[in-house]
Amino acid sequence: MVAHRTPAFRGRTRERNVLDDALAGVRAGGGGVLVIRGEAGIGKTALLHYAAGKAAGCRIIQIAGVESELAMPFAALHQLCAPLLAHLGALPEPQAHAVRVAFGVADGIPPDRFIVGLAVLGLLAEASVERPIVCLVDDAQWLDETSSQVLGFVARRLLAEAVLLVVAARETGDEQTLRGLPTLTVGGLTDADARALLDATVRGHLDPRVRDRIVAEARGNPLGLLEFPKGMSPAELAGGFAIPATATVSDQLHARYLGRVRALPTPTRHLMLLAAADPTGDAALVWRAASTLGIGHEAAEAAGAEDLLEIGGGVRFRHPLVRSAAYLAGAPADRRAVHHALAQATDVEADPERRVWHLAGAAGGPDEHLALELERSAATAQARAGLPAAAAFLQRSMALTADPVRRADRAYAAALAHLRAGAFDAARDFAGEAAARAGDDLQRARAEQLAGQIEAAANPGREAPVRLLRAASRLQSLDVRLARDTYLQAWWAAVLAGQFAAPGGDLRTVCRAARAAPRPADARPSDLLLDGLATAILEDRAAAAPALRQAVELFREDRVSTDDWLQWGRSATTAAFALWDADGWAELSGRQVELARGSGALTSLVLSLNHHGFMTTHCGDLEAAAAVVAEHDAVKEATGIPMAAYGAHLLAAYQGRQAELTARMAALDTEAIDHGDGYALQIESLATAVLNNGLGRHQVAAAAAREVAADELSFLTPFALAELVEAVARDGDPAEGRTALKRLSGYLVEGSDWAMGLAARCEALLSEGRDAEQRYREAIERLGRTRLRPDLTRAHLLLGEWLRRENRRSEAKKHLQTAYAMSTAMGLGAFAERARRELRATGEKVRRRRPGVADELTPQEEHIARMARDGRTNAEIGAELFVSARTVEWHLRKVFVKLGIASRRELRQALSTAVRV
Numbered sequence: 025m026v027a028h029r030t031p032a033f034r035g036r037t038r039e040r041n042v043l044d045d046a047l048a049g050v051r052a053g054g055g056g057v058l059v060i061r062g063e064a065g066i067g068k069t070a071l072l073h074y075a076a077g078k079a080a081g082c083r084i085i086q087i088a089g090v091e092s093e094l095a096m097p098f099a100a101l102h103q104l105c106a107p108l109l110a111h112l113g114a115l116p117e118p119q120a121h122a123v124r125v126a127f128g129v130a131d132g133i134p135p136d137r138f139i140v141g142l143a144v145l146g147l148l149a150e151a152s153v154e155r156p157i158v159c160l161v162d163d164a165q166w167l168d169e170t171s172s173q174v175l176g177f178v179a180r181r182l183l184a185e186a187v188l189l190v191v192a193a194r195e196t197g198d199e200q201t202l203r204g205l206p207t208l209t210v211g212g213l214t215d216a217d218a219r220a221l222l223d224a225t226v227r228g229h230l231d232p233r234v235r236d237r238i239v240a241e242a243r244g245n246p247l248g249l250l251e252f253p254k255g256m257s258p259a260e261l262a263g264g265f266a267i268p269a270t271a272t273v274s275d276q277l278h279a280r281y282l283g284r285v286r287a288l289p290t291p292t293r294h295l296m297l298l299a300a301a302d303p304t305g306d307a308a309l310v311w312r313a314a315s316t317l318g319i320g321h322e323a324a325e326a327a328g329a330e331d332l333l334e335i336g337g338g339v340r341f342r343h344p345l346v347r348s349a350a351y352l353a354g355a356p357a358d359r360r361a362v363h364h365a366l367a368q369a370t371d372v373e374a375d376p377e378r379r380v381w382h383l384a385g386a387a388g389g390p391d392e393h394l395a396l397e398l399e400r401s402a403a404t405a406q407a408r409a410g411l412p413a414a415a416a417f418l419q420r421s422m423a424l425t426a427d428p429v430r431r432a433d434r435a436y437a438a439a440l441a442h443l444r445a446g447a448f449d450a451a452r453d454f455a456g457e458a459a460a461r462a463g464d465d466l467q468r469a470r471a472e473q474l475a476g477q478i479e480a481a482a483n484p485g486r487e488a489p490v491r492l493l494r495a496a497s498r499l500q501s502l503d504v505r506l507a508r509d510t511y512l513q514a515w516w517a518a519v520l521a522g523q524f525a526a527p528g529g530d531l532r533t534v535c536r537a538a539r540a541a542p543r544p545a546d547a548r549p550s551d552l553l554l555d556g557l558a559t560a561i562l563e564d565r566a567a568a569a570p571a572l573r574q575a576v577e578l579f580r581e582d583r584v585s586t587d588d589w590l591q592w593g594r595s596a597t598t599a600a601f602a603l604w605d606a607d608g609w610a611e612l613s614g615r616q617v618e619l620a621r622g623s624g625a626l627t628s629l630v631l632s633l634n635h636h637g638f639m640t641t642h643c644g645d646l647e648a649a650a651a652v653v654a655e656h657d658a659v660k661e662a663t664g665i666p667m668a669a670y671g672a673h674l675l676a677a678y679q680g681r682q683a684e685l686t687a688r689m690a691a692l693d694t695e696a697i698d699h700g701d702g703y704a705l706q707i708e709s710l711a712t713a714v715l716n717n718g719l720g721r722h723q724v725a726a727a728a729a730r731e732v733a734a735d736e737l738s739f740l741t742p743f744a745l746a747e748l749v750e751a752v753a754r755d756g757d758p759a760e761g762r763t764a765l766k767r768l769s770g771y772l773v774e775g776s777d778w779a780m781g782l783a784a785r786c787e788a789l790l791s792e793g794r795d796a797e798q799r800y801r802e803a804i805e806r807l808g809r810t811r812l813r814p815d816l817t818r819a820h821l822l823l824g825e826w827l828r829r830e831n832r833r834s835e836a837k838k839h840l841q842t843a844y845a846m847s848t849a850m851g852l853g854a855f856a857e858r859a860r861r862e863l864r865a866t867g868e869k870v871r872r873r874r875p876g877v878a879d880e881l882t883p884q885e886e887h888i889a890r891m892a893r894d895g896r897t898n899a900e901i902g903a904e905l906f907v908s909a910r911t912v913e914w915h916l917r918k919v920f921v922k923l924g925i926a927s928r929r930e931l932r933q934a935l936s937t938a939v940r941v
Contacts, residue, residue, distance in 0.1 A: 036067065036074075042208050043075050046188055050082065050156045055182030057189040059164075059202050062210035064345055065247030065277050068192035071210065072160045075190055082156040082188075083107075089166030090347070098126050100171035101144065103305070104159065111150040116899050119143035128375065137170055138621075138658060141177035142903060148178070149185040149908040156186040164193035164202065169447060176201025177658060181907050184914030212244015221246065226253045247343065251280050281349035284330060291323040296333050296350035298362040301385065305339045313365035360386045377405050381420070390426030395434070398424065402441075415441035419454065432461035432471070439474055444590065446627050448482040466502045473499060473510045480517040481627045486700035488517040489529030493537060504542050511538035512554045512595060522702020522738065531737045535561045549578050549588055553595045560602050561737055565773050572599040576608050579615075589619045590628050597635060602739060604776035606643070606810045613639045617652075630659050630667050637671020638707075641678060644813030644850045649675045650887050668704035677715035678814060680853025685715055706732045706740050713747040717754075718854025726751035733764065742771040746782055750822075753789040761790050778815075781806030785819050788826070796826060814855075817846040821859050833866045840866065880922050888912055889919045893931040 042058065049056050060068045076084050087103040105123065112120050122139045124130035151157055161167070161175065179189050179202075193202060213221065218239045242248035285296060294317060299310050311321070327333035333350070334340045341347040351359070363385030370379040380394075380401045387394055402417035418441055422434035439454035455478060459471035473495035480488035492514035499507035515538065518531040525531070535558040543551060556571035578584055579596040593616035600608035613636045620629040633656035640649040653672040660667060669688075676685040689708050697705075709731040716725035729751060732744035745768040752761045765786050772779040781803045788799030800823040807816040824839035840863045847856035881889065891901045898909035898916075920926060923934040 036071070036210075039067075039071055039208060039210060040074060043071065043190070044078065046190070047075065047078055047082075047158070050158065050186055050188035053156075053184075053186045055185040055187050057179040057182055057191070057205050059205050059207045060190065060192045060210060061194070061207055062192075063194065063245065065245045065251075065343070066210050066212065067246045068210060069162055069343065070246070072162055072190060072192055075158060076160060079156075079158040082158045083151065083154070084158050084160065086160045086162070088162040089164055089168075098140075098168065098170050100161075100167045101140070101174055102127055104161075104171075104175075105144060105147060108147040108151050111147050114150045115143055115146045116903060119146060119903070123147075128377075137174055138177060138655070139903075141174040142908075144174055145178050145181055145185070145908045146899075146902070148182075148187045149910040152186040152910075157188070159187065159189045161189070161191040164191045169445075172201045176205075179205055180658075181911065183907070184911045185908055212242075213246060213249070214244070215239055218242065218244055218249055221249050222253070225250060245277075247345075248277055251277055278345050278349055278352075281332075281343075281346050282353055284332065285346070285349050285353040288326055288330070288332075289323070291319050292326040293350075293353060294358060294362070295319050295323040296327055297354040297358055298365065299333060299335065299339050299341070300347045300351040301359065301362045301382075302339070302366055307335050307337060307339055309366070309369050310335065310339055312369040313362065316365045316368055317361065356388075360388055377401050377417070380417075384420045384424060387424055391424050392426070392430075395421045395424040395430075399434075415445055415447065415450070419450075422454070422457070428461050429463045429467070432458050432463060432467045435461060436467075436470060436474060439478070443474070443478050443481060444627055446481075446630075448478055451478045465498075469495060469498045469502050470506065473506065476510070477513055480513060483699060486521060486524050486526045487529070489514050489521055489531075489534055490526050492517055493529060493534055496541070497537065500541055504544055505548070508538070508541055508543070508554055509550055509591070511541060512550055512557075512592070514538075515554065515557055516595070519739070520703045521700055522706060522735065524697075524700035524702045531561055534558075549575050549584050549596070550592050552578070553592060553599055556599060557595065557602070564770055565602055569603060569773055572603050576600050576603065576605065576612070579612055580608055586619065589616065593619065594628070594631055594635060597632075597639075598739065601639075602773075604773050604779035606778050606812055609639055610643060610811060630656065633659065634667060634670045637669065638674060639671075641671055641674045642814065643811045644817075644852075646675060646679060646851045647887060647890060668701060668707070670704065670707045673707050673711035674714065677711035678718070678850075678852050678854075680715065680718060680855075680857065682715060682719075685711060703738075703740075706735065706738055706744075710740050710744055710747070713744060713751065715854060717747055717750050718852070718858060720754075720858055722751040722755040726755060733767070742768055742782075745771075746786055749786040749789055758790050761786075765790060777806040777809045778812055781810065781812075781819070782815060785815075785822065789822065797823075800826060813846065813850060814852060817843050817850070817852060817855060820846070821855060821862070824859070825862055828862060828866055837863065837866050837868055841868075881919060885915055885919050885922070888915045889923075889931055889935055892916060892928050893935055 039060075046056050046058050060071055062068050072086070076086065085104060085107055087100055089100055105127070109123075112123060115123075119139055119142055121130060121132060122135035123143045125132040125135045126140050148157055148159070164172065164175075167175065175189070175191070179191070182189060191202065191205075212218075219235060222235050222238060238249065238253065285293060288296070295310075295314060298313055298317070298319070302310055302313070314320075314323075324333065324335050332342050332346050341350070354362070363382045367379050367382035367386060370382060372379050380397055384394060384398060398417050398421035402414040402421065405417050406414035415438055418434060418438035422431055422438055425431040425434055435454045435458035439451045439458060442448075442451035442454060452475070455471055455475045458474065459468060462468040462471055473492070476488065476491035476495045479491055492510055496507050496510035496514055499510055511534065514529075514534045515531070518525055518529060518534045521529065522531075538554055538558045539562065543555070547555075552571045552575035556568040556575060559571065560568035575596055576599050579589070579593065584592075593612065597609060597612040597616055600612055613632070616632045617629070617636045620632045633652055637649050637652040637656060640646075640652055649671055653669055653675060656669050656671070660669070673685060673688055676688060689712070709728045712728035713725045713732075716722070716728065726748055729744045729748035732738060732740050733748055735741060738744075745764045748764045749761045749768070752758070752764070765783075768783060768786060772783055774780075784799045784806060785803035788796045788803060791799055800819065803819040804816065804823065807819055810816070820839045821843035824836045824843055827833075827836035827839065830836075840859050844856060844859035844863060846852075847859055888901055892898075892912075898912040901912045902909045916928075919931075923930075925931065925934050
C-alpha cells in the first residue's frame with residue numbers, strides 16, 4: 025500500500041502541506057531546509073517517502089544515519105556526495121581536493137571541514153542546474169559528527185540553489201548542528217485516525233476494547249499501531265487479556281522487532297546481523313562477507329517476506345529499529361564473526377581505516393596489538409578527516425585496553441582530541457573515564473586539569489578559572505611543566521571571565537599563583553608566555569617585554585611544534601598585542617587561524633578567528649574583517665561554542681553601522697551574562713566608544729570608554745583610555761583627559777611606533793599651540809610607519825580639525841582631505857562623515873557618500889559587490905564568504921537592481937562612495 029494513501033497518512037494534512045510548499049519552492053528555483061522531528065515510528069520516514077513520491081522532475085538523493093557509524097568521519101557525507109562527484113571538476117581546486125582527501129581518494133593535510141562544506145554546497149549547486157535536487161536525510165541523530173556539522177553548514181546556506189534538504193531526526197533536539205533551522209514536529213495520530221488505521225490493517229476480528237487498548241498504548245504512533253497487533257494472537261485480538269505495557273513506544277517497538285528477528289531462520293538472522301554491522305549499504309560488500317560465512321542469497325528471502333530487509337542494488341532495512349534489533353539479536357560471538365568477515369571483505373588499500381574498525385568490532389576482549397593499530401590509524405584518520413576522526417579511533421583503542429594505566433592515558437588522549445574538535449560532551453565522558461581509571465596522583469591530577477580545560481572551552485566564564493587554578497596547584501608537586509601549562513590556561517580563562525570570574529579565580533589571583541610556581545631550568549615557549557603575561561598584569565608591560573619578545577620570536581620564526589601552535593598560538597598572538605607589535609600581531613594571528621583551520625581544531629579556531637577579526641579591523645582591512653567574522657559565525661554555529669564575535673562589534677563601529685551594532689549588542693548582553701563572558705561586554709563598550717567618537721557624540725563615547733577603563737587589568741584598557749581622552753578633550757574636560765593619559769603611559773612599551781603614536785595623538789588633544797601641532801605630527805609620522813590605518817586616519821582628522829580651529833584652513837584641508845579619502849576607501853563610515861563635515865566647514869566642495877550604496881545595500885551585499893568590482897569570480901567570493909557561487913550570483917542580481925545597473929562593468933562607478941555636492 026502506498027504510504028501516503030493509508031489511514032495513518034490521511035491524518036497528516038498539516039505535514040503534507042508543509043512539504044508541498046517546500047517542494048514548490050525548490051521547483052521555483054529557491055533553496056530550503058526542513059527538519060522533521062518526532063519519536064521513533066511516528067511517521068518521519070513515511071513523510072520522507074511522501075516527499076520522494078511528490079518530487080516529480082527533481083533529482084532525489086536519500087541517505088540515513090547509522091548508529092554504528094556515529095564515530096566514522098564523513099561516512100554519511102560520502103553517501104550524499106557519491107551521486108554528485110561527476111561535478112567535482114566544476115569546483116575550485118582547493119574544494120575539489122578537500123573532498124578527495126576527505127573521502128580517502130587523495131593524500132593531503134586534513135581538510136578544513138568548512139572547505140568541505142563549501143564543496144558540498146558547490147556540488148549541490150552545480151547539479152541543481154540540471155534539475156532541482158531533493159536531499160532526504162533519515163535518522164540524523166545517528167549521523168557521524170563531521171557529516172552532521174557539514175550538513176548543518178550547508179543547510180544554513182541554501183538560498184539561491186534549487187536544493188531542498190529534508191532532515192528527519194528524533195524528538196530530543198540534541199543535535200547542535202540542527203538547532204535554529206525550520207522545524208516540523210510530528211505528533212501522534214488522533215484516536216479516530218488510529219482506529220481507522222487498525223481497522224484497515226488488522227485481519228480478522230478486532231475486539232473494540234482491544235483496539236482501544238492498542239490505541240492507548242501506541243499513543244498515536246503509526247508504526248506502533250502497525251506492529252503491536254503482529255505480536256498478538258488471534259485470541260488476544262478477539263478479546264483476550266494481556267498485561268498492560270509499561271515501556272515507551274520506542275522500547276515496545278524495538279522489543280517487537282527483536283522478537284520478529286529472533287523468529288527467523290538462523291542463516292537469515294546472520295545475514296541481517298551482517299547487514300546491520302555494515303553501515304555503508306554496499307550490497308556487494310555484504311555478499312562478499314556473507315560468502316565467507318557460508319550464507320547464500322536464499323537467506324534474504326525470509327527477511328524480504330517479513331518486510332524487514334531488502335537487498336538489491338543496495339541494502340535497506342524496513343526501519344532503523346529493525347537494523348538495531350538485528351544487531352542486538354546476534355549473540356556476541358556472532359557479532360564478532362560478522363565484523364571479522366566484513367574486515368576480510370574490505371579492501372585494505374582502499375579503506376584501511378574501516379578494515380581496522382571492523383577488526384576492533386571482531387575483538388573478543390582487550391587486545392593491545394589491535395589497540396596500538398587503532399592508535400596508529402587515529403593519525404591516518406586525522407590526516408584524512410581531522411581531529412574528530414582521531415578522537416573516534418582513540419576512543420576504540422581505549423575500549424580494547426586492559427592495562428588500567430594505559431587505559432587512563434588513552435582515555436585522556438581521546439578526551440583531549442574530542443575537546444580540540446569541539447565535541448565537549450564526549451570530551452567530558454572520556455575525561456571522567458580517565459579520572460576513574462587513574463592509577464596514581466599524576467593521572468588523577470591530569471584528568472582534573474583536562475576537565476577544567478573542557479569547561480573553560482564549553483562554558484568560558486565564572487567557574488573555569490577556579491577549576492583550572494585548583495588543578496594547577498595539585499599538579500605543582502607532580503608535573504611542573506603541566507602545572508605551568510595549566511596556569512596559562514587559567515590565565516586565559518580569567519581574562520575571558522573578567523568581571524564575572526568566581527571568587528578566587530580573578531586574573532590577579534591567577535597571576536600571583538603562576539608567578540609563585542616552580543620554573544623549569546629550560547624554559548619552553550609556554551613558560552616564557554606565562555612569565556611575561558603574568559608580569560604584564562602584576563607589574564607593567566615594560567617589565568614583561570623581555571620574556572614576551574622572546575616567546576613571540578620563537579613563534580614568528582616557527583621554532584615551535586604544531587602542538588605548541590594549537591595550544592599557545594593565541595597566547596603568543598596576545599603577547600605581540602601586549603608589546604604593541606602590530607606586525608607580529610598580524611603575522612601570528614594569521615598563522616594561528618591557518619593552523620587551527622587546517623587541523624580541524626574547532627575550539628582553537630573559534631578563538632583564533634575572534635582575535636583575527638579584531639586584528640584585521642584595527643589594521644583597516646574591513647573587507648577581510650567581514651570575511652573573518654562570517655567564518656567565525658559559521659564555526660560557532662556549527663560547534664555551539666559560546667563565544668561572542670569580538671571583531672564584529674569593532675567592525676560595525678568603525679563602519680558607522682549603528683543599527684547593526686545595537687542589534688549585536690542586544691544579542692550579546694544576554695549571551696555574555698549567561699556564559700560569564702566579561703571580555704565580550706568590554707568589547708561591546710569599546711566598540712560603543714569608537715562609534716560615538718566617530719559620530720561626534722563624545723559624551724556617549726566617554727561613558728562607554730569609562731566602563732572598560734575602570735578595569736586596570738584588561739588588555740583593552742589602553743584603547744579605552746585613548747577613546748576617553750578624545751571624548752573628554754572634545755567635551756571640555758581636559759582634567760579627566762590628563763588623568764586618563766597618565767594611566768595610558770603605564771601600558772606603553774618603548775620602541776613601538778604604535779604605542780608612541782597613539783600616546784602622541786592623545787597628548788596632542790590635551791595640548792595647545794606649538795606643542796599640540798608637534799604631537800599631532802609625531803602621531804602621524806609614527807602611525808604612518810605601522811599597518812594601523814584607522815589610527816593614522818584619525819590622527820590626520822584630529823590635526824585637520826585642530827588646524828581649522830586655528831584658522832589655518834589651507835593646511836587643514838590637506839589633512840582633512842587625506843582623512844576623508846582614507847576613511848572612505850576603508851569604509852570607516854562615521855569618521856568619513858565627520859571628515860566631510862569638517863571639510864565643508866573650510867569651504868571645500870566635498871564628495872559625500874552616495875545614498876543607496878551603504879544605505880540601501882546590506883553589509884553582505886556591499887561586501888560581495890566590492891569583491892566583484894575588484895575582479896573576484898563568483899566561486900572566489902563564495903569561498904571567502906562560505907556560500908555557493910549561485911548564492912553570490914543571486915546577491916549580485918539584487919545589488920544590480922538596487923544600484924540601477926546591469927553588469928559587473930558598471931560596479932566601479934556605482935560603488936563610488938561619494939558624489940560632488
